[in-house]
Amino acid sequence: MYNPFSLEGKTILITGASSGIGRTTAIECSKSGASVVVTGRREDALIETMALLHGEGHKYVVCDLSSERGCSELVAELPVLDGVVSNAGVGKMLPVQFYSEDVLDEVFRINTFAPMILMKTLVRKKMLSNPSSVVFTSSISGYSNVAPANGIYGSSKSALTAYMKYAALELAGKGIRCNAVHPGRVNTALIANNRLLSDDDVSKDMAQYPLKRYGEPEEIAYAIIYLLSDAASWVTGTNLVIDGGRSLK
Amino acid sequence: MEMTKFIENFADQFDDINVAELTPETAFRGLDGWSSLIALMVITMIDEEYEVTITGDEMKKQNTIGELYNLVASKL
Numbered sequence: 293m294y295n296p297f298s299l300e301g302k303t304i305l306i307t308g309a310s311s312g313i314g315r316t317t318a319i320e321c322s323k324s325g326a327s328v329v330v331t332g333r334r335e336d337a338l339i340e341t342m343a344l345l346h347g348e349g350h351k352y353v354v355c356d357l358s359s360e361r362g363c364s365e366l367v368a369e370l371p372v373l374d375g376v377v378s379n380a381g382v383g384k385m386l387p388v389q390f391y392s393e394d395v396l397d398e399v400f401r402i403n404t405f406a407p408m409i410l411m412k413t414l415v416r417k418k419m420l421s422n423p424s425s426v427v428f429t430s431s432i433s434g435y436s437n438v439a440p441a442n443g444i445y446g447s448s449k450s451a452l453t454a455y456m457k458y459a460a461l462e463l464a465g466k467g468i469r470c471n472a473v474h475p476g477r478v479n480t481a482l483i484a485n486n487r488l489l490s491d492d493d494v495s496k497d498m499a500q501y502p503l504k505r506y507g508e509p510e511e512i513a514y515a516i517i518y519l520l521s522d523a524a525s526w527v528t529g530t531n532l533v534i535d536g537g538r539s540l541k
Numbered sequence: 542m543e544m545t546k547f548i549e550n551f552a553d554q555f556d557d558i559n560v561a562e563l564t565p566e567t568a569f570r571g572l573d574g575w576s577s578l579i580a581l582m583v584i585t586m587i588d589e590e591y592e593v594t595i596t597g598d599e600m601k602k603q604n605t606i607g608e609l610y611n612l613v614a615s616k617l
Contacts, residue, residue: 387582390589440578441585488581490597 296523300325304520305373307357307410308380310337312480313429315344316509317377317516322346324517329373331355331366332380357406360413367413372421375520376414378407379429381449383482385441385489396444403448408455415463422467427519428456429512430472435531436539437476439497441488453531460529469528471519476535478507502537542591542617547610550590554582565607587613 304321308314310332318330318341327349332338338352355366357380381403384395407428414420433442434449453472460470477483477497483506489497498506515534518524533539544565552560555574569575580600587593593616603609 385581387578387585389582390585441581487594487596488584490601492601493577493597 297517297521298325299375299517299521302326302374302520303329303371304375304377305329305331305370306377306379307331307407308429309341309352310334312482313475313478313509313512314377314379315341317379317513319344319346320510320513320517321377321520322350324521326375326520327351329353329370331357357410358401360409363406363410363413366410367417367419370414370419373414373419374421374424376410376420376424376426377429377516377520378410378426380406381429381482382445383486384444385486386444387441388443391444399444400448400451403445404451404455407452411459415466415468420463420466420468423469423525424467425469425471425520425524426459427516428452428470428472429516430456430474430531432474432476432533432535432539435474435533437535456531457529464528469519469524471524471527471530471532473512473515473519474531474533474535475512476501476507476533476538478509478512480509500538500541501535502540505536507534507536542610542614544607544610547613548606550586551583551606551609554579554586563606565605565610567606568604569606569609570604583609591617593617 299321304326306314306318306328309318309330318328321328322345330338330341330352333356335354342352353366353369356362382399384399430453431449433446434453456470456472512534515532548563549560552558552563584595584600587595591613593613
């Protein structure tokens with residue numbers, strides 16, 4: 293069957309695949325024909341992800357990417373890759389007056405520094421084939437949607453987005469494309485665990501979405517698959533916003 | 542936990558408020574400057590100062606400073 297978005301024959305690494313957008317992306321990539329390597333910090337959750345994958349040849353690696361050593365240990369376990377979904381991230385809501393070095397360090401380490409260090413290690417070890425595609429999960433919080441108390445998360449994603457463009461420019465010669473997806477609020481544990489917002493706050497926020505609902509992880513996964521596939525072979529350094537029209541407001 | 546100090550901590554979250562006008566009976570949603578952001582700041586202040594976790598939904602149910610104080614006290 294004709295399918296320009298197929299991932300048949302590709303090997304894709306997905307970080308943060310123990311839940312949410314990462315897990316769903318792993319499942320959808322496997323359905324699109326890819327062999328996937330899923331990573332995360334929790335082994336039990338990764339085993340659950342593995343059980344949901346279609347086809348054969350998949351693998352999981354438990355790792356903590358928040359240190360350079362963690363990144364190196366992961367890369368040592370990898371086959372040569374045709375794609376990477378740099379997706380692992382944490383959410384954090386704090387009003388500006390309550391920021392602390394510890395919280396900034398934790399959030400930036402996971403959301404911003406880890407993807408940069410992982411990329412460095414993958415490129416140095418020549419684990420990305422030519423051509424290959426890297427997709428970063430960023431956020432409209434780092435792009436256009438400034439919501440109260442979301443500044444640490446938003447700036448960590450903004451920095452990641454800026455980095456994506458530098459990586460796209462500098463790695464183009466090696467055939468490595470880099471792009472970012474910018475989801476609006478998606479129904480995952482990352483937002484469900486947010487105790488600060490009341491149900492009422494959430495309904496008011498949802499009303500700000502022209503399509504009148506939050507997204508589903510599959511709706512982000514399909515965009516990631518497009519960027520991983522050969523259909524996007526001339527796309528690099530791009531930001532793809534998937535937000536039910538939230539940025540229109 | 543002391544009420545006077547709690548009221549001061551509460552007032553600190555506002556840009557401009559006269560703490561002397563605040564009492565346990567004050568219905569805080571009617572105060573000038575009250576907003577969803579102030580609500581987030583009050584929740585975070587309670588986290589930090591009292592090490593008590595309250596949710597956005599619990600916050601929504603409190604109407605006066607005294608009620609909020611009692612909620613925090615009940616979780617200490």
